Amino acid sequence: MKTALKAMAMAACLAALCSGCGGGRQRAVQVAGSTSIQPFAQMLASEYEKQQGEVKVQVQGGGSMAGIQAVSNGMAQIGMCSRDLTPEETKLYAPIVIARDGIALIVHPSNPVKGLTKEQVRAIFAGDVKNWKAVGGPDLAVTAVTREDGSGTRETFTHLVMGSRTIAPGVRVQPSNGTVRETVRSSSGTIGYISLGLVNKDVKPLEIDGVAATEQGVIEGKYTLARPFLFILKGSPTPDAKAFIDYVLSDKGQDLLVKKGLIRAK
């Protein structure tokens, strides 16, 4: 009897294994990478599926570097990257700009500070400023939150704001835009940076050098903390991947992105 059960179990496994192989069913297009792009890609993927139903698109996060690695080792067909590629990377992967976005410095809504200069932000993240009163705020300890090492958002932030200074080792680390936003929302003295498109009413974006963090500011070039959203590919895309990318670049796709707070690619 036990043999029979075991045989059935093995057969079930084989059936499960074969369910993917049989019938010429295509595998889904895998998209992986930047957590800044991930929510938008998820939204586009589900709209795309609704529209044509045959090809499935599956989206993972992990960070921009994870996207590049995923494309490199075959785990994904399309990588999402929220920073410019380095010259070496551009040689290996073809970047396609799908949108533009800003980086917002966010604080808890109860924090009276309205804006900071880039030098002040640099000082905070380098560990020089430990209390909000040093930058015109209340007598409250500063808790800075940054992203993990492979994040495109972090890379852009370091490049545009930190310059030659490094982020202090004592700064807390969270692995995605959503978790940074949630960390800032849940504790009053916290400051972090996230994708402008993912700012919501739970957190307050700061003015940087007097310029408000808005999409308009990025479009006009006044708000300089900006970066492209890229889809990257290794070699030429599979037909399914290409179809999805075309959808994202189409007016329909771009309109969806703009509606949710991003800026058009063109």
Next chain:
Amino acid sequence: MRQDKIIRVLLTAVALTAIAGLALITIFLFAEGVPFIWKTGAREFFLSDDWKPTVSEHNPVPHFGILAMIVGSLEVTAGAMIVGVTLSMACAIVLTQFCPARLAAVLKPAIELLAGIPSVVYGFMGVVTLAPFISEHFGGGNGQCVLAASIVLGVMALPTITSISVDALQAVPRSYFEGAVAMGATRWQTTTMVMLRAARSGIVAAIILGMGRAIGETMAVIMIAGNSIMIPHSLLDPVRTLTANIALEIGDAAPQHREALFATGVTLFVIIMVLNSIALVVSRRRAGSAAS
């Protein structure tokens, strides 16, 4: 008997598959990780707290020093043990020595059942209740720190340590207890002078296994510890453990970085193997001495 021969061959194959699968993991882990430690140099890998694995314009040469994470794991585990052992010992002693049998029969399975709460739920409760509490009353930024991680991990390891300790205490021969009481000892005196001493090896094994659970925890730690790459100077400093380091960066990792993470995995593997071996040796000694 033909059937028996076929069955024997089949079962051998099954057993070999299992062994092969598990050996594969160990071999793969070491094959990826050990050469890296050799290349980088054990001193730089284990004794430097400079962990900057991603090459960029500010960081042309990657650095792979995991000292901050080793210290982080050890500190958080030590803290977890302080919290966990105190609470589990209290529970184990109460359940076996100072509790009516019927109540104990309900409470023991209840505690074991609670061992099944997923770790992410513990982490979540820590983030929602413990971190704000610590932040308000002790400082330490937003509360993600060594202290918070220790408490959460201690509570997580608790059911494991309690249930094995209870088994150890229940395995002490009744004659030990009766003998002590017959000589006029109070129950508390019996507990401290006789029962705990007799169950000592089982309890040590329980603690070590709890330690293994704490040091191996990943998700709850990512939620509650702050994940900063620095050696914590106080209980209120954020910390990153070896496990969190692997989980946060394995997706990002370029091949060399990935090897460094496998090397981190090897470190973790060895630490836990050592702990488990000690636990096994200690509990086997208990089986021997209890029989005598």
Next chain:
Amino acid sequence: MKILPRIPPVVAQRLAVTGLWTLTAVVLATLGLIILFILWRGLPHVTWGFLTSGPGGIDEEGGILPMIVGTALVAGIGVLVAAPIGVGTAIYLTEYTREGRLTALIRFGADCLAGIPSIIFGMFGFAFFGITLHMGYSILSGALTLALMVLPTIVRTSEEAIRAVPRSYRDVSFGLGSSRWQMVTHVVLRCALPGIATGVVLSLGRAISETAVVMLTSGSSIGMPHSVFDSVRTLALHFYTIAQEFGPTPQAYATAAVLILSVLLINITAYYLMRRFVTRVR
């Protein structure tokens, strides 16, 4: 020489017991409150709609159907693969080989691997199944990795259960002229089944709670899976994600409630199976 005043033993006992009971009460209250709090906050939001729809939108609002399906597939296939192999190995180790260095080594290996952190299995699954075997982020990769993870536990608990069957049962069976395999199936396994089942069921509970492994092997796609090669987000990972990214929302509590109830149900089943095993063999 004693400097401190001597505390009468009865008083010392009173103090100690009060202190210990307080701590015990704290523990039971904490553990109990965690479960009750989540169920209290979450169950009101576990509606039929929640269980039969999927998440969508920028804020991943919505139900958890793909997660339930995904978790069932990943954990189910994982345990379905591990159980026969694990039980078969246990039978082999106890009935078909002689006790010796090799079996002791295998037992030691299984014990060690049972204690290895799940993240190491996850890392292995990511690198081996995901990259080397080109499975990518898929249910299959997650299931196979989980299978490896619970295999040592199943081998050990099955072995303990089989060994607990009295030797006399086996002798009687042989005395009646049975073959070894008949003895194993009709006598040993029949007796050991509740114990074996307990181990398998507990492994299922562990597989369902597991987050680190599936994050690295099955990915975190929120769509409904259509084959074992699709990526999927399990219940535990979904809870982790929305709790971390959107905070303690009703949706998070509801997901946690479903997760906790599933695991509790499984553990209670395992407990009752164990009770049956103990009464049967003793």
